[in-house]
Amino acid sequence: MSHAKQGRVFSGMQPSGEAHLGNYLGALRQWVELQETHECFFCVVDEHAITGEYSPSDLPGRVFDLAVSFLAVGLDPARSTIFVQSDVSEHVVLAWLFNAVAPVGELERMTQYKDKSTNLESIPVGLLNYPVLQTADILLYRADLVPVGEDQLQHLELSREIARRWNARFGEYFPEPQPVISRAGRILGLDGNAKMSKSLGNTVGILAEPEEIWERVRTAVTDPQRVRRTDPGRPEVCNVYSLHKFFTPPEELPDIAAQCRGATRGCVDCKRILSDHIAEHFAPIRERARDLKADPNQVREILDAGAEKARAEARETLEEVRERMGMRWRDLPILST
Numbered sequence: 001m002s003h004a005k006q007g008r009v010f011s012g013m014q015p016s017g018e019a020h021l022g023n024y025l026g027a028l029r030q031w032v033e034l035q036e037t038h039e040c041f042f043c044v045v046d047e048h049a050i051t052g053e054y055s056p057s058d059l060p061g062r063v064f065d066l067a068v069s070f071l072a073v074g075l076d077p078a079r080s081t082i083f084v085q086s087d088v089s090e091h092v093v094l095a096w097l098f099n100a101v102a103p104v105g106e107l108e109r110m111t112q113y114k115d116k117s118t119n120l121e122s123i124p125v126g127l128l129n130y131p132v133l134q135t136a137d138i139l140l141y142r143a144d145l146v147p148v149g150e151d152q153l154q155h156l157e158l159s160r161e162i163a164r165r166w167n168a169r170f171g172e173y174f175p176e177p178q179p180v181i182s183r184a185g186r187i188l189g190l191d192g193n194a195k196m197s198k199s200l201g202n203t204v205g206i207l208a209e210p211e212e213i214w215e216r217v218r219t220a221v222t223d224p225q226r227v228r229r230t231d232p233g234r235p236e237v238c239n240v241y242s243l244h245k246f247f248t249p250p251e252e253l254p255d256i257a258a259q260c261r262g263a264t265r266g267c268v269d270c271k272r273i274l275s276d277h278i279a280e281h282f283a284p285i286r287e288r289a290r291d292l293k294a295d296p297n298q299v300r301e302i303l304d305a306g307a308e309k310a311r312a313e314a315r316e317t318l319e320e321v322r323e324r325m326g327m328r329w330r331d332l333p334i335l336s337t
């Protein structure tokens with residue numbers, strides 16, 4: 001990792017298993033690029049996953065599958081530090097220490113917290129505290145840049161607030177992390193829902209086989225005003241067309257758009273073209289994933305090495321934090337060494 005790189009990046013993703021199209025377009029693609037220019041830490045955040053409904057017996061497989069997706073898309077352990085959050089216990093320690101300055105009022109104002117807590121009979125404190133752990137993830141590595149989707153901007157703002165409050169109380173130390181917003185913008189679900197997410201079942205796995213990709217893409221919602229095959233469509237509002245822009249060669253796009261507007265191609269044929277391009281785009285990635293899954297110990301070794309690198313950084317930060325927060329009773333002058 002060269003210091004000539006332009007700053008430190010941290011990002012995390014919840015272990016929902018194999019990554020899907022939204023994860024790829026909204027995050028992973030950009031992470032792969034960032035590792036060329038920045039010193040990067042990429043983390044499977046399994047300790048965040050326990051704040052919602054989850055099954056302990058499924059979690060290990062979800063962590064492993066997401067790690068395989070990370071590596072298959074091209075996150076490179078030679079360039080980035082790739083690891084699992086729970087392997088580096090310093091995350092939880094720093095989160096607790098941040099509790100000393102994290103404001104409850106602000107935590108209660110987080111929209112993600114409000115959404116996830118509304119229908120719960122009993123709200124786990126971890127749901128409220130989620131952004132404090134997220135802040136610890138970032139600041140444990142003194143990262144100044146955080147690639148995130150729009151939905152995480154509020155959490156990042158809170159991270160800066162926590163950094164400021166901590167610095168004001170214990171001395172200037174942490175950077176105020178800035179978001180790096182994905183240029184992909186918001187990726188709609190295949191059903192037209194505002195967010196592509198595994199739990200909503202409106203996505204395609206990036207490692208899906210071509211037939212499975214087609215099964216999913218075939219169900220995608222298109223321009224709602226194009227009811228009949230003969231109705232002219234509006235590519236600019238069509239969910240499928242927005243995906244064409246990512247996967248279909250740019251020189252083919254004008255034709256796709258024109259055939260839609262002129263109703264000379266039906267939605268099913270248009271989706272078929274998209275589906276084929278998606279399958280083709282992910283072919284090398286599927287191939288790499290297959291190799292990784294055939295040698296799971298290779299994945300373990302990569303994550304173990306990543307955790308070790310992460311831990312070395314994390315320990316330095318915690319050392320400084322403990323010092324400044326007065327967790328140094330052994331240094332009392334009345335004690336001899």
Ligand code: TRP
Binds near residue numbers: 011013138147148
């Ligand atoms: N909350 C983020 C999400 O749901 C995941 C996450 C956890 C994260 N810790 C992070 C993202 C630190 C960026 C930095 O997308």
